[in-house]
Amino acid sequence: MHHPSPAPLRYALVGTGSRARMYAEAITGPHARVAELAAWTDTNPGRLDVHERWLRAAGAPAPVRFAPGEVADAVRRHAIDRVVVTTPDATHADVVEAALEGGADAIVEKPLTTSESGVRRIADAVRRTGRRVTVTFNYRYAPRNAALKEVIASGEIGDVTSVHFEWLLDTAHGADYFRRWHRDKETSGGLLVHKSSHHFDLVNWWLDDTPVRVFASGGLRFYGSEAAARRGSGPRPERGTTDSPLRDAFSLDLRQDPLHKALYLDQEHFDGYRRDRDVFDPGITIEDNLSLVVDYASGASMAYSLNAHAPWEGYTVGVNGTRGRAELTVVERGSVTTDDTGHVITDPSARPDLVTGDDRRPVSERLTVQRHFESAREVPVPEGEGGHGGGDAVLLRDLFAGAAGPPEWRDPLGRAASWQDGVRSVVVGLAGNRSLETGAAVRTDELDLGPAALPGTAGRTARREGQAIQR
Numbered sequence: 001m002h003h004p005s006p007a008p009l010r011y012a013l014v015g016t017g018s019r020a021r022m023y024a025e026a027i028t029g030p031h032a033r034v035a036e037l038a039a040w041t042d043t044n045p046g047r048l049d050v051h052e053r054w055l056r057a058a059g060a061p062a063p064v065r066f067a068p069g070e071v072a073d074a075v076r077r078h079a080i081d082r083v084v085v086t087t088p089d090a091t092h093a094d095v096v097e098a099a100l101e102g103g104a105d106a107i108v109e110k111p112l113t114t115s116e117s118g119v120r121r122i123a124d125a126v127r128r129t130g131r132r133v134t135v136t137f138n139y140r141y142a143p144r145n146a147a148l149k150e151v152i153a154s155g156e157i158g159d160v161t162s163v164h165f166e167w168l169l170d171t172a173h174g175a176d177y178f179r180r181w182h183r184d185k186e187t188s189g190g191l192l193v194h195k196s197s198h199h200f201d202l203v204n205w206w207l208d209d210t211p212v213r214v215f216a217s218g219g220l221r222f223y224g225s226e227a228a229a230r231r232g233s234g235p236r237p238e239r240g241t242t243d244s245p246l247r248d249a250f251s252l253d254l255r256q257d258p259l260h261k262a263l264y265l266d267q268e269h270f271d272g273y274r275r276d277r278d279v280f281d282p283g284i285t286i287e288d289n290l291s292l293v294v295d296y297a298s299g300a301s302m303a304y305s306l307n308a309h310a311p312w313e314g315y316t317v318g319v320n321g322t323r324g325r326a327e328l329t330v331v332e333r334g335s336v337t338t339d340d341t342g343h344v345i346t347d348p349s350a351r352p353d354l355v356t357g358d359d360r361r362p363v364s365e366r367l368t369v370q371r372h373f374e375s376a377r378e379v380p381v382p383e384g385e386g387g388h389g390g391g392d393a394v395l396l397r398d399l400f401a402g403a404a405g406p407p408e409w410r411d412p413l414g415r416a417a418s419w420q421d422g423v424r425s426v427v428v429g430l431a432g433n434r435s436l437e438t439g440a441a442v443r444t445d446e447l448d449l450g451p452a453a454l455p456g457t458a459g460r461t462a463r464r465e466g467q468a469i470q471r
Contacts, residue, residue, distance in 0.1 A: 008033065009400075012080045012104070013040040013063070014071060014095050015087035016047045018263055019109060022392060023084050024051060028060035031400035039064045039078045041071070046267030071095055075102030082107055089194055090187045093118030096133060100125040105132040107399060111197040112422030114189035116430060119423055120450040126419060133419035134399065137201045140415040141391035141398070143382040144330060144365045148317065149206050149413055151326050151369055151379060158323030160207055163302040167199055167315040172336045174288070174308035175250055176346045178223040178279040179240070183286055185433075190286040192216070193429035196306055199315075200294075201417065201425035203304075206319070209296040210424055210454065214431035215441040218290035222309040228280040240276035241265060249336075252276045252346070292432055293441075311335060312361055324371035331365075334358025423453050 011027055013020055027035040037055075040063045042048050052062045066074035075083065075098075083099035085092055085108040093113040099106045112135050113119055126133060139145055152160060169177075177195070182188040204210065221227055228236070237244040240251035247253070254265040254276050264275035288308040295301050314331040335358045336344060370376035384391065398416055427449070431442040444454060 006034075008036040009081040010036050010038040010079055012038060012066075012071075012074060012078065012083045012099075014042075014068070014083060014085050014099075016040060016042040016044075016051045016263075017086060018259060020084075020086040021051065021054070021259075022396070023086065024055065025058075026396040026400060028055060028058065031396065032060075033401075035400045037063045038080060039066055039074055041066050041068045041074070043068050044267050044270045044273070046270045047263050050262045050267070071098035072102035075099060075104045080104045085109060088181050088187050089114045089189055090118075093121045097121050097125045100129045100131040100133070103129075103131070105134070107134045107136060108422070109136055110201070110422070111135075111189060111193050111426045111429070112419060113426060114187075114193050116448045119426070119453050120448070122419055123423075123450050123453040133422070135201075135417045135419065135422035135425075136395060136399070137198060137205075137415075137417045137421070137425070138391040138395045139198050139202055140205055140413075140417065141394040143384045144328060144367060145202060145206075145391075146413055146415070147367050147379055147381045148319070148326060148328050151367070152206050152319060152321075153208075153413075156323065156369060156371065157319065157321030157326050160298070160300045160319055160321050162300060162320045163203055163207070163304075164318040164320075165199060165203060165302060165304045165315070166317075167196070167304075167306050168310035168313055169195070169306070169308040170310050170313040170333060170336050171250065172333075172344045172346050173313055174310065175223070175279045176252070177286070177308060178281075178284055178288070179252055179277050180275050181273075183277070183281075183284045185285040188286065189426075189429060190433060191288070191306060191308065192290060192292075192432045193426060196290070196304070196429055196432075197422075197425045199304065199306075200428040201421060203294075203302055204421070204424045205415075205417075207296060207298065207300060209298050209300060211294050211428050211431075211444055212297050213295040213441055213443050214428055214435055215293045216290065216432035216435040217292075218287040218306075218436060220284060220287050221289045223279045223288050224284040225280055225282040233280060236278045236280050238278060239274055240278070250279050287436070290432070292428070294428055312358075324369065324374070327366075327368045327370075329364075329366050331361055331363050334361030334363060420453075420455055423449065427454060 013023060024037060027037045048065060055062055064078060082105045085095045085106060087095055089111055092108055096106045096108055113122060122133065177191060182194055188194040235246055237246040237251060241254045254260045260275060268274065290306045292304040293301060294304060312331065312335055313333040317328040319326045365381055367379040367381055368376050369379055427444045427447060430447055431444050435442045
């Protein structure tokens, strides 16, 4: 007996910057059988125009438009099942709450939100409506990170006692956070919230644990006008898209990148937003060097560092256990070099296919495990294809086709992230920002998150080797 396929789920897209293109292409392309892009909105109508031209060129119909402040009404009016949120971070709570109140589930780019009040609002909306919120932590889906998860979960290195995690952003990708809206901490939460939420989620997921205390140190030590003045820097161009002789390798010329030109430079007349501001401007309020100590409910701890002006990009993770150690080393770009026009790919993890090689520090990934009193062994890592270590394509399949997929798509690693996973991640950044302000360690249960927003800490006594840790 033939059973008809279920009707495709109807999606709305809120925010149509560069990240939104990945979702729009996935819904209208490989997952069009199970998903339909029915409606969208943006505060800048020019960006909607650009995305609409892309869709029409691909033979896909254009979604209907609605006003940015009418998310809940649009969900009801257009029978939307799920809302994809790719707006600036500080607006996530507004959009997620409206989507849930309208009767849709929400899929939100990391971070979940940038504030304690945002966590409370999302948690309250979930409880009131019973709707689902998914956070798109694509790095969980990268084969190398999944391989480390499998090593830890197998018990091969025993119970985890500590983690050392260093993330390097280079002078193309790292600098880019200081050109755009992310440079304003009120909008992005700073790199501890916007960028590091990826990294904190990985550790929470690897360890299956919840952070309970955070101490942070850091500052704006390379970018910004004051740091530049201390190094004797002279006059700077106001923006990268200029023919000024003051342009240098830190200047981003939007005219050299068709995507950036179409979405941002050509649309400035609508809202005045500049995507190419000078990274050594005054008024930058986020940090570029950060170090944290994080304690977990199990008794494990993490030493974490983030540098946003390194000469190469990648990360190293060391996981120490009672039976041994696992080490993951990833080089996403070995050096920052420009082409004849001065153009460089800003985010090597998103477009690895366009990253040029470096013979002395080649793009690579290596996972090594060594148990006590044994030789080290290298763990094979399946090759990933596409952005973010091969994570994007698998994430999109999970988001849009997972429920309708074959049994082999079922994920024993639990990579799909709920809103509570989003909370576990963002609280490290929120507590870290408070620690930067006060100079003191901050317990995550001191944050005003509302009842039961951070499961896994209440009623648990953290212990290491049978001895309670002071929290």
